[in-house]
Amino acid sequence: MVVYPDVDARLSDDEVDRIFRALADATRRDIVQRTLIEDASISDLAERYDMSFAAVQKHITVLEGAGLVTKHRSGRMRHIRANAQALRKAQGLLQTYERIWQHRLAQLDALLAEE
Amino acid sequence: MVVYPDVDARLSDDEVDRIFRALADATRRDIVQRTLIEDASISDLAERYDMSFAAVQKHITVLEGAGLVTKHRSGRMRHIRANAQALRKAQGLLQTYERIWQHRLAQLDALLAEE
DNA sequence: CTAATATGCAACTTAATGGTTGTATATCCG
DNA sequence: CGGATATACAACCATTAAGTTGCATATTAG
Numbered sequence: 389m390v391v392y393p394d395v396d397a398r399l400s401d402d403e404v405d406r407i408f409r410a411l412a413d414a415t416r417r418d419i420v421q422r423t424l425i426e427d428a429s430i431s432d433l434a435e436r437y438d439m440s441f442a443a444v445q446k447h448i449t450v451l452e453g454a455g456l457v458t459k460h461r462s463g464r465m466r467h468i469r470a471n472a473q474a475l476r477k478a479q480g481l482l483q484t485y486e487r488i489w490q491h492r493l494a495q496l497d498a499l500l501a502e503e
Numbered sequence: 504m505v506v507y508p509d510v511d512a513r514l515s516d517d518e519v520d521r522i523f524r525a526l527a528d529a530t531r532r533d534i535v536q537r538t539l540i541e542d543a544s545i546s547d548l549a550e551r552y553d554m555s556f557a558a559v560q561k562h563i564t565v566l567e568g569a570g571l572v573t574k575h576r577s578g579r580m581r582h583i584r585a586n587a588q589a590l591r592k593a594q595g596l597l598q599t600y601e602r603i604w605q606h607r608l609a610q611l612d613a614l615l616a617e618e
Numbered sequence: 619c620t621a622a623t624a625t626g627c628a629a630c631t632t633a634a635t636g637g638t639t640g641t642a643t644a645t646c647c648g
Numbered sequence: 649c650g651g652a653t654a655t656a657c658a659a660c661c662a663t664t665a666a667g668t669t670g671c672a673t674a675t676t677a678g
Contacts, residue, residue: 404527404529404532405527405528406527408524408526408527409523409524409527411523412519412520412521412523412524413520413666414519417519421600421603425603425607429624429625430624431623431624439667440668440669441624441625442626442627442667442668442669442670443666445626445627446665447666463624463675463676464623464624464625464674464675465623465624465625465675466625470600470604472600472601472604475597475604478597479594479597479598481532482590482593482594482597483594485535485536485585485587485590486587486594488539488540489539489587491540492540492541528636544654544655545654545655546654546655554637555637556654557637557639557640557656557657558636558638560655560656560657562636565636578645579644579653579654579655580645580653580654580655581654
């Protein structure tokens with residue numbers, strides 16, 4: 389298993405808020421998924437969704453604010469690319485919760501074994 | 504590694520929206536964490552946060568709507584308990600993203616190896 | 619140069635969120 | 649029974665979110 393050090397180190401509440409908030413929208417999740425596979429321009433993305441160009445731009449701004457994507461200039465275009473690191477931060481938090489849960493189960497088991 | 508079958512099977516956009524939305528608030532994440540460790544009544548939880556009882560009630564309603572916690576009646580009290588299954592759904596999605604990312608990296612490696 | 623393309627951004631509307639207070643109801647204790 | 653406790657829920661308010669249109673700017677193509 390590959391270990392990513394410090395995946396959830398010094399994560400502020402605001403930062404986590406922004407990451408989960410950004411992921412709480414199907415269009416934005418789709419943008420993340422597509423740009424994980426391959427970079428895309430804003431126009432590329434805007435074509436795919438049933439909303440205005442400006443609306444897609446706003447979604448990208450939200451994702452960028454959460455660190456989930458980055459923009460790279462290339463002439464008059466901006467290439468959007470997902471940032472796996474930010475995704476790992478969210479995953480790291482959920483794994484922490486999972487561990488807490490497993491710990492609770494282990495304690496319950498221990499309690500039952502005592503009796 | 505323990506495998507949870509169907510962790511992200513038939514997850515509707517709305518369901519995922521609600522899970523991530525619910526996690527996008529520090530108070531709600533704290534409620535999840537506390538009730539993963541141990542059940543708590545609404546009053547127990549309300550004591551801990553600097554907001555009204557009703558506000559905490561609302562946060563719990565949001566978590567319940569996302570399936571992240573369940574309520575269990577006990578006399579005049581309601582015990583709140585986190586539901587690890589819903590957390591795993593979110594984790595499953597993020598793992599899917601991670602796999603997409605790894606696949607992209609593998610393809611880039613392959614491309615470089617060819618040259 | 620000019621037209622077309624790609625993006626940025628402001629102003630506006632509508633709906634959802636997160637908080638409040640107030641009131642009602644149910645349960646427990648003495 | 650009657651008071652205290654635990655919860656539910658409605659109404660309201662302020663802020664943010666998500667969409668729109670319209671206009672400005674930068675770059676590329678011919």
